[in-house]
Amino acid sequence: MKQSQDDLKRLAAAKALEFVPENEYIGIGTGSTVNFFIEALGKSDKKIKGAVTTSRKSSELLAQYGIPEIHANEVTRLPVYFDGADEVNHTLQMIKGGGGAHLTEKIVARLSEQFICLADESKYVTRLGKFPVAVEVIPMARSMVARKIVALGGNPELRIGFKSFNGNEILDVSGLDLSKPMEMEDRLNQILGVVENGIFAHDTADLLILAQQNGVELIKPHI
Numbered sequence: 001m002k003q004s005q006d007d008l009k010r011l012a013a014a015k016a017l018e019f020v021p022e023n024e025y026i027g028i029g030t031g032s033t034v035n036f037f038i039e040a041l042g043k044s045d046k047k048i049k050g051a052v053t054t055s056r057k058s059s060e061l062l063a064q065y066g067i068p069e070i071h072a073n074e075v076t077r078l079p080v081y082f083d084g085a086d087e088v089n090h091t092l093q094m095i096k097g098g099g100g101a102h103l104t105e106k107i108v109a110r111l112s113e114q115f116i117c118l119a120d121e122s123k124y125v126t127r128l129g130k131f132p133v134a135v136e137v138i139p140m141a142r143s144m145v146a147r148k149i150v151a152l153g154g155n156p157e158l159r160i161g162f163k164s165f166n167g168n169e170i171l172d173v174s175g176l177d178l179s180k181p182m183e184m185e186d187r188l189n190q191i192l193g194v195v196e197n198g199i200f201a202h203d204t205a206d207l208l209i210l211a212q213q214n215g216v217e218l219i220k221p222h223i
């Protein structure tokens, strides 16, 4: 029987437990795949010291499972960070930010020695760019930033009713040319008023746990 997308997310989350180090702090991202991971971790007998998280939702879930939380400013490094993605390509560059948490996610990813991405097969793509790029903006610069993004070839749409963890707004941008993801990540971030965007071309994953209909595959970046 065909497994649902949620079944596959659960499978990736369960496999990820094998990579959780005991007695360490770890980084934990945001999203439905990560929710399954937190649940699996909470129900397992793995003992970690605690986790740095990237959203209120993940914090709440950690608390629900009795997993201690530690603030990012209290650690100098994390051995590993677990998170999902909206798209991931064969070099393990990603588009993230569907949940609007890409700024905190990039910070925790950069604090971590290893990034393990958990995804169902629908996320694995040969070319990034179908999923809109989330661009977090300072509210008063929103229109100015939107005009610059149009000049870059993108179509920005305000995410209505959404505020980021830091009180900023999100523009979801479709139509960008992501044939050179690093360049676009940098160009977007150079616009005054942009806080951070959801292209993870510099902060690639080190390992992808990909759940597919025929099983879970561990994928390293193909350079």
Ligand SMILES: O=C(CO)[C@H](O)[C@H](O)COP(=O)(O)O
Pocket (backbone or CB within 6 Å): 029, 030, 031, 032, 033, 034, 083, 084, 085, 086, 095, 096, 097, 098, 099, 100, 101, 102, 105
């Ligand atoms: O980047 C993210 C949140 O900002 C998530 O990792 C991404 O949106 C994937 O979410 P899901 O696991 O719900 O499919």
